[in-house]
Amino acid sequence: MLSHYLLLVLGCIGVALLAWRVTQLLVRYVRTVTCLHNDTQRYFAEASGKYSWFKKNVQYAPIFSKRHNREFQLSSALNVGTLPTRMQLVFLVGYFATNVAFCVMTIDFSGSLGSVASLVRNRTGYLSVVNMIPLFLMAGRNNPLITLLGISFDTFNLLHRWLGRIVMLEAVAHTLAFLISNASRSSWAGAFDTTFKVPFLMWGFIATAAFVAICIQASSIFRHAYYETFKLAHIALAILSIIGLWYHLDLKKLPQLKYLYAVVVLWVFDRAARLIRLAYRNVGAGGTKTLVEALPGGACRVTVTMARPWDFKPGQHAYLYMPTIGYWQSHPFTVAWSDESDHHSAEEKLPMRRQDILGNKKTTFSFIVRGRTGFTGALYSRAAAHPDGKMVTRCLVEGPYRGSSRLHSYGTVMLFAGGVGITQAVPHVRDLVAGYSNGTVATRKVIMVWTIQSPEHLEWIRPWMTEVLAMEKRREVLRILLFVSRPRSTKEIHSPSATVQMFPGRPNIDTLLGHEMENQIGTMAVSVCGPGALSDEVRRAVRSRQYQGNVDFVEEAFSW
Ligand SMILES: Cc1cc2nc3c(=O)[nH]c(=O)nc-3n(C[C@H](O)[C@H](O)[C@H](O)COP(=O)(O)OP(=O)(O)OC[C@H]3O[C@@H](n4cnc5c(N)ncnc54)[C@H](O)[C@@H]3O)c2cc1C
Known part of the structure; x- marks a missing residue:
């Protein structure tokens, strides 16, 4: 029941954010329309006391006075991470406190150790599985809340990381509570023995171990220093945790299995959507072709002639796959420019009709890629090694992903x-x-x-x-x-x-x-x-x- 309240809490926050988003969009729309023929726009330039206070102290505020996006670095290679904003911190602390409260409220701690431990075990186990739903939702590139609530992927990524820690802590508490309640009836040796002998318990233990391993390998230092290794290990451990949990719940036909179905559906949906986007944008219609030009300052201009382009808007980004540079890798880059270009292949006849001429128009998207140490560095070196600094290669584009808000309503x-x-x-x-x-x-x-x-x-x-x-x-x-x-x-x-x-x-x-x-x-x-x-x-x-x-x-x- 408490787990339903947890989902309700998240649902209410979602509805409040949606209402805020709709209000913002309406304000922007009205402002744009009102200001189209107004060159001074004085009314809209004035600060409003209370809203200004809110923006200064809540909406845009870092936790302390200034630091938010600047990373804490031990050296150029060791990145310890960034601080959340004040609003993000309030949400995270509030959500963490709600979880703690739901784990312990109404439990009579004056009862026997065994009975208290088994109640805590049930609560933490239940909440850990329920929290996996927002955890997986927020990890997805195709998370519908990004568009719906106008919240960026990097904010959801931050929430994903903290939700992951909550899931892990609850799973560890669940395992410990089981061991304590079992040991209180027999002995610690007996409790561990049972854990590894009974398949239902062993799978649960594997899932908990996978959660702990994920939290260690996803630490900022490791993630930033070895992104590709982190990503592969992250996916492998996430799969292991789901398999472990699946058997753990299925062997006892526990009701929490339905939440795990939701988790799997979310993950499959995201992966399928990525695959469909990739295939749709790049396969057929002559395929996608790419020119990479090495530029001064260790950067490259990547111009992709798309098989099926999209309607370009400022702030959109896409993931580039270049099998010749990094076989399984995909990296996000902002679309810097989009153009219509004439496209003729050597065998084609001269276009005679207007439709043929339009058919020959192809949309190109361009990206500027700054060379770092991994994929981007290799891309630059490969292009720079060509005599004219230009190379044609195969590149698949997965996108578009969220454009930042249009700025049309601002004077x-x-x-x-x-x-x-x-x-x-x-x-x-x-x-x-x-x-x-x-x-x-x-x-x-x-x-x-x-x-x-x-x-x-x-x-x-x-x-x-x-x-x-x-x-x-x-x-x-x-x-x-x-x-x-x-x-x-x-x-x-x-x-x-x-x-x-x-x-x-x-x-x-x-x-x-x-x-x-x-x-x-x-x-x-x-x-x-x-x-x-x-x-x-x-x-x-x-x-x-x-x-x-x-x-x-x-x-x-x-x-x-
Ligand atoms: C939304 C978005 C838009 C971006 N737009 C641009 C752009 O227009 N031009 C540009 O030069 N860079 C852009 N970047 C940054 C670019 O994605 C990274 O620099 C690139 O992925 C680094 O790849 P690498 O293998 O060379 O990284 P490494 O040299 O191995 O690592 C450098 C840093 O990049 C991070 N990183 C590595 N791979 C990824 C990944 N797949 N996703 C996220 N972070 C990663 C690492 O954690 C590390 O902090 C953008 C990033 C994001 C999130």
Whole structure:
């Protein structure tokens, strides 16, 4: 019964979040429509006292004063993880406390050790299985709650990790409680003996051992240092835990088996959806073709001509599989650009009809991949080894996955990017400049602030920015500020025009934000994508200026 309450608690939280999401979408819709022909949007620029307080102290707040996305690192290879936000912490502590309460409430602890232990054993076992439902739901790339609640995969990934720890603790408590109640009737040696002799108990023990092993191998240090090994071991241990639990419950025909069915269904659904997406997007219609170009600064531009493209929206990401680089691996990358290109094969005749011409149009999606030590490093080395730095290879694309919220309803949009985080900003810039020119967005000012280590990195997005800079009415709406953090000489720093300016060093985020807020039009969105330290700095600046104007903060992260 208590387990039903636990699901009810989660359901209620889900409904509350859905109501919040619907309200937000409605507000944005009304704001967009109201501001389409309003160039000042004064009403929407004003801060509202209570909501500003909420955003500053709850919605955008890190646990303490600043740190959220910046990782704790023992060395460049040893990553100990990040801190959750204040809201995430409240949820996690609340959920953990609810679980503890459900494990012990109404138990008469003055009773015999054996009877108390068997009650605790039943509760913890039951709750551990029930918690596996949200645990598996939140692990999925195709988790429907991502779209429904507008919560990012990395937030669900964080919750998945903490739910995993709760499941493990309850499974360990369940096993210990069994051993204690059994030992209280016979002896500890007898209790262990029974555990390994009785199949029902042995399978339960295997499941618990698998949960403990998962929690150890999924620790941040191991996960970040050996991601592929972590992933394979994680899947193998998860399968082992399900098999163990299945036999444990089935041999005694325990009622909790129905929850395990739900867990298996969720997992199969996610895997099947991934496979279907992969097959649909890449197989047939001439297949998917890929060009990889090595770029300065250890990055690659990957341009994929899709067999069946999707409707591109800013902030979408996809998983790339390149069997020649990493056989079983798939890595997430943000779609930085999408284009229509003419596609002719050598054997094709000249197109005669309009349909033939349109049929020859193929959609390409482009990604910028920064070389790290694994798959991405190997990809860069392979492309750079070609004489012209270009190679054609086979690549399968699984996507699209969640685009970040559209920024159409904001009068002022400020996009901060660090390094390869620019892949998040460019599609928004293109989308908003096009929207401004067509009169379909509330946006009147877009400021893109990009920090790069060297001017060479401009090459990553040069062809796309040339297109953006040539867009109609671009000068009226877009300004680009480039900061080169490690210029080799001051000669490298030159500003091509008043709307595209280059500076040496790092930006002073707070000053830039304050400057834009002095002439803020409508509600302002400040988004950031880049290293954790940059994200935390932008978050701090946005929080500190909550009472000066209506400013929303949007953070995109490239890690989990
Ligand atoms: C939503 C999203 C969008 C991203 N967009 C871009 C982008 O546009 N351009 C870009 O260069 N990078 C992007 N990244 C980061 C990119 O996915 C990783 O840098 C890449 O997977 C590293 O692969 P590797 O084998 O070279 O990693 P390694 O050198 O082995 O490890 C480097 C780091 O990447 C992490 N990592 C490794 N594999 C994965 C994986 N499959 N999923 C998540 N993290 C992983 C590791 O934990 C480690 O912290 C994005 C990440 C996410 C989550």
